Amino acid sequence: MAIALTIAGSDSGGGAGIQADLKTFSALGVYGASVLTAITAQNTRAVTRVEGVSAAMIRAQVDAVFDDLGIGAVKIGMLGTAEATRAVAEALEGRAVPLVLDPVMIAKSGDRLIQDDAIDAMRELLIPRATVLTPNLPEAARLLSRMVAADPTEAEVQGRALCKLGTGWVLMKGGHAEGPVCTDLLIGPATRSFSAPRIETGNTHGTGCSLSSAIAAGLAQGLPVPEAVARAHGWLQGAIAAADRLRVGSGHGPVHHFHQWWRE
Template structure:
């Protein structure tokens, strides 16, 4: 039996709730072996980000070459890349024949910036055209398009289709920033729109939700699932992790979701 392997290329979260740490926890929880390429070190916890130190482009490329030259990676998740130099390094080593989930990480849950404004063009030009799936939240989608935040599902669909025109093969528009008791996520492809929704939960322990969702989708793709099936399964997994988050009691700010909610309890 061949073990499915997924690779996360993202920043490290020293608090363990997002980034590389969240991705590896998600892969493990879903039965996928996780490999990693660290693009930046962050000094952060549930209260905020204190410092960010990027890895050199040469180190990023060396990590990618080492992993891809040995491990039978079946899907790649791209998260925090930080600056144009890191984006260029990743783009130079990214295989053409592998599913790629691009989570355009720009701002931490605490509000701290994680992508330099000057790198947004590089993200659009170098990586969006390589993405089998782009997973922006509403502010990220607006930033990529140079537009205002969508305020409705119709607006989300319009912006998702605009992102398709920029080169992404599919777009999962995450609707957690919309007002209301229901959070809609919309998978937008050239063939149509798949709507997934969940009730808004009264918790502030949602640190790492975007990382976790995109990693769960990558895990599904590594297991051979089709895109819609992988997105559905990841959506259900994340809802379980959010529902169990308050049972962890980690930190004094925006705590993490419970990645291992099906295996053990806080």
Template structure:
């Protein structure tokens, strides 16, 4: 399993959360780190983006030797990084979960505004499934609705093979999956605690591990 994302120094999200989820699901985790963050439970205080070249080298070096059964992306931060990731993944045929991380739970912006179009144009067509939360789905589609079915349909129309809009936000705790043919509502528990930082990373990493294991 390969995660292409950013480091969370607090260990709650990002690369650290992905690797923990992979291990819990019985998968060997590998990583390509695209940015370093100074981050804790209260927020993100600094971001240091890596060069597109080193991002390409990490992905290529891992996949050309160890290979992978699936991959996922998390916080990618900039257009240049997204382009590098897409260039390296194109043609490899890997199941890919794209978690379009845009804003941290604390409110810090984790995707530059000019990178949103690059994300949808370059990575959505490579994705087996995209997994935005409700605010991310609304921002990506330009739709203000909480109708997850409509949002998921629009995300698929934008190029993703399938979309799963997660249930952590909004009035109704439901994950909603649309695979281009049918809709599936998945009721989920919503826990009354503040420590939900990294939930989307963990969710998408577990989904990627399941795809790697051959599950639909």
């Protein structure tokens, strides 16, 4: 059994964070373990409160999981603070497993989920260890202290600049771009693009968490990075296309993680 570990914050509404990660692992046939970095009070409309987990508890969770389970890949999502970022980096020191880093900064509702010094710590401590970094366009710009990429050419330039920070691959997610087609650009030892028609739906809560987790699931199952990204991209498109069938909440609803399995 392939096992993947998610290190991220909890979403009480169930659409993003740890909850979305574990749903994604399950949907793709991977056993999921988890390490909580923060607890959020949120639903499909807003994040109303965030409380961080102590650095000691974060390290203890990581140690407990690795001491017993054969982890095949790790996904890192919301960290929130520099203290949590350092705790995760320290806890993963010497653990040679593929690492997917999703630099979560802003919730779908627009609420901020990370402190400025945590971004600096992520850049220094985690990006150089990442197998795959999965920023959206605003996150990539923030990591590089640049303006948001206005076109695919600039997105590729920024992706290559992020590669120079030490990560093996960068997946520049195009969901924030304009136009009828959404394109994600994978940059690394090779370059590939993944395009799909932009789906008109308001139910896209958790897309970034779910995509990075789907990539981690593929890596845990032994897929090379380009194949893991390709499968994750196709699966997420199906989850977005089926999202309106869920009818969860009155704001930005979740994608349908189990669109391949549930029969309405």
